[in-house]
Amino acid sequence: MAQVRMTRAKFDRINACANEQGVIAAAAMDQRGSLQKSIAKARGGEATGADLAAFKHAVTRVLTPHATAILLDPEYGLDAIGQRAPGRGVLLSYEETGYDVNVKGRLPDLLPEWSALRLLEAGADVVKVLLYYDFEDDAHINTVKKAFIERVGAECAALDMPFFLEPLYYADGTSEAELARRKPAGVIGYMEEFSKPRYGVDVLKVEVPVNMKYVEGSRSFAGDTAYTQADAQRLFREAASATQKPFIYLSAGVSNEVFLETLELAGDAGTDFAGVLCGRATWQNGIPVYATQGYDALINWLEGEGVENIEALNKVLAKTAKPWWQAYGGRDNILIA
Numbered sequence: 001m002a003q004v005r006m007t008r009a010k011f012d013r014i015n016a017c018a019n020e021q022g023v024i025a026a027a028a029m030d031q032r033g034s035l036q037k038s039i040a041k042a043r044g045g046e047a048t049g050a051d052l053a054a055f056k057h058a059v060t061r062v063l064t065p066h067a068t069a070i071l072l073d074p075e076y077g078l079d080a081i082g083q084r085a086p087g088r089g090v091l092l093s094y095e096e097t098g099y100d101v102n103v104k105g106r107l108p109d110l111l112p113e114w115s116a117l118r119l120l121e122a123g124a125d126v127v128k129v130l131l132y133y134d135f136e137d138d139a140h141i142n143t144v145k146k147a148f149i150e151r152v153g154a155e156c157a158a159l160d161m162p163f164f165l166e167p168l169y170y171a172d173g174t175s176e177a178e179l180a181r182r183k184p185a186g187v188i189g190y191m192e193e194f195s196k197p198r199y200g201v202d203v204l205k206v207e208v209p210v211n212m213k214y215v216e217g218s219r220s221f222a223g224d225t226a227y228t229q230a231d232a233q234r235l236f237r238e239a240a241s242a243t244q245k246p247f248i249y250l251s252a253g254v255s256n257e258v259f260l261e262t263l264e265l266a267g268d269a270g271t272d273f274a275g276v277l278c279g280r281a282t283w284q285n286g287i288p289v290y291a292t293q294g295y296d297a298l299i300n301w302l303e304g305e306g307v308e309n310i311e312a313l314n315k316v317l318a319k320t321a322k323p324w325w326q327a328y329g330g331r332d333n334i335l336i337a
Helices: 008-015 033-043 049-066 116-121 139-158 176-193 229-240 256-268 280-293 295-320 324-328
Strands: 004-006 024-028 069-072 089-093 126-132 163-168 203-206 247-250 275-278 334-336
Touching: 004 008, 008 334, 024 049, 024 247, 024 280, 024 295, 033 049, 033 280, 049 069, 049 280, 049 295, 116 139, 126 139, 139 163, 176 203, 176 229, 229 256, 247 256, 256 280, 256 295, 275 295, 280 295
Parallel strands: 004 334, 024 069, 024 275, 069 089, 089 126, 126 163, 163 203, 203 247, 247 275
Antiparallel strands: none
């Protein structure tokens, strides 16, 4: 493999989000609209911006001693940055939460009061952007999305800021079972596309290419087979081979038990993933605790079950994840410019 050129600043900022082995074991706490709705539902009332800020504050305070970095948003998460454990990296989201359901294509938008420079000034080591993407969608919709990512990539490159892209596959109007069957091609499609140099992506934050509820023989299996165990392992390998970039997995809202089983399957398949950005799998069961009992009760829950969840995750990562620089042929193959 040819040597890969990377600036010192970008190399150091990616490393700030990884451990000494080069594995990214980061906590995700940039949820906004979904978190607000979940707190409100659990409370049987309303949730405010102050609730979001308090929840992020607590998660960052308790969980970052057990993580390599924390992903936050600049709308409600800036105060939480100061609560992270020493030496932990910071990723900040650049996109607006959600999408306009009245416009076809789940088109993305950036936070209007922020730029990559402003995120850097706010303490970010990394810029993260979420993008809904279906490679089979209308050509015009995908052209808009590709140009959008090109702009963000160029903005980050100008600042030597690492760019983590989180593409999410969707197929509107399909059942869960049909989406599970389409998902492998969707994940492979976006991993191939956004690995191209023109986008300036440094690390892909991706979904696993299967839905564990449909993997025959898994502990999560719900009775409808979309893939055998052999199929699932093959699909993990095919998705991994679709990119030459480091990639990490997101938990996508599943339980901690399901996510751990998923990572074990990825490890069994020999997948060279570089870690995780894990959110709801770790802390989602703390939502009703906060909603009904408040901040101090959430702290207590996080110090117990929350820490147990993330430590169980770390044990699996120690056995399965690979250094982020392995995608580039090893640390010695990166030429620091």
